[in-house]
Amino acid sequence: EEEEEEGLGLLSEPLTDGQRQELDLCMARVDNILVGKYKKAQLVSVQSNSGTMAPGKQLWTKAKELAKSMPKQLTELGPFELGSVSLEAIGFVKEMATPQYSISLDATPLACLSAYPTLGRYGCISPWDAITLEGGARERAGIPRDATFFAWAFPLPGIADIEDAAELLKAATPAELNGLSFVINGGFIYANNGFLPVAINAVVGLKAFYRGTSAKPLPAMTLPFDGPHKLPPAMRAKLESGNRFMGPTLPQMIKDGITGFTWVEPSDGGLKDHQSVDWRTGGFVYVYDDRRLDCFFRVSKE
Structure with missing residues (x-):
């Protein structure tokens, strides 16, 4: 013994x-x-x-x-299909003292989530960063004209425990879909010069993690990505030392063996010493227990 x-x-x-x-x-x-x-x-x-x-x-x-x-490396990530979300409709509040947001599950678009008591009410937000997309790419992503800064909002904690998350999206009415998508898939928050949120674009189409299913079609606002690219081990170590990774938030991510992911903003100073990777448009990083599968996808400028 x-x-x-x-x-x-x-x-x-x-x-x-x-x-x-x-x-x-x-x-x-x-x-x-x-x-x-x-x-x-x-x-x-x-x-x-x-x-x-x-x-x-x-x-x-x-x-x-x-x-x-067995773990599977992602072969594609996008393009994300985006949909506008009314801040008031989901009771969205950006916490001032912490990098978090809160929503109200009493809000009509999110009422079906009240059946899941373990679901959190607060989500994490990446640091604000200047918008770098321009011209047609900015227009296709549905970025408001009065927006200067943006941040990525992670899905609510506990979403990975909802096995039928894809079914909830399929059953959602047009009035519910975008709000539910924001809570389940995450989305981008846009702010003006005073860092006051002016708009949210939720990820309503995320085919990499909803295989064989699809959300109801909406007018296309899209955000394409290039990749996958191999993640340098030193970059993973840098992100881990900053406690940047969030655990998988969707059941399919768990099945694929993904152990963590994060958003890297365009001007991320913590990665400036890794000149082999251009982060000027931002991107997502996915890591696995088998580090040979670690990869990242950058927002495409096209």
Whole structure:
């Protein structure tokens, strides 16, 4: 028992660089074994028929199920489809002393969320930053003319526990959809020169995390992204040291193995020393337990 407790204690300590390399090698070997078994099972199944070699088919089925449960790097993020949200309609308040916002679940567009008592009422907001999109890109993103600054509003805490979040969006009326989308998917807040919020654009279309489903179509305001790009390990360390990552907020993110994500604003001073990445339009970073899958997507200027 003492040896077992000692072993558990070692696992709780940070890994050294050498241990991390050994772990990466082990994971690579496991990946190769799984891929080999999958290919072998697939070959056996193709060569067999429905009446014979049932074990081969069973192995193939198990291999496919295992492959589905393995972490998957995002292959695309957008374009986001955006929809305008009335600040008053959802009881939106930007907290002055903290980087947070609050909403009212008593508001009509959000009434269906009152059935989820674990859902928070306060969400996090990134630091304000100057709007960098111009011309057609700014117009397509639906950025108001009187807006000078913007921030990303993260979804409310507890959204990941709502398994039927996609169904809530599908069942929403046109009057409810944008407000619900803001709470479930997040959105961009726009402010004037005095940092007073003047508009919210919610993400109403997020196909990367709602596979096989879609929100009701709305007039298109879109925000495209380029990527995925590999995230430099030093950049992840920088973001982690600043406690920048939020846990996955949607069930599909959890299924894909995403352990955290964040928004990096265009003028993020904390990343200025990483000249290999241009953040002038801002972007989203996604991280995994398997650091080889870490990636980011930048807002496209096109």
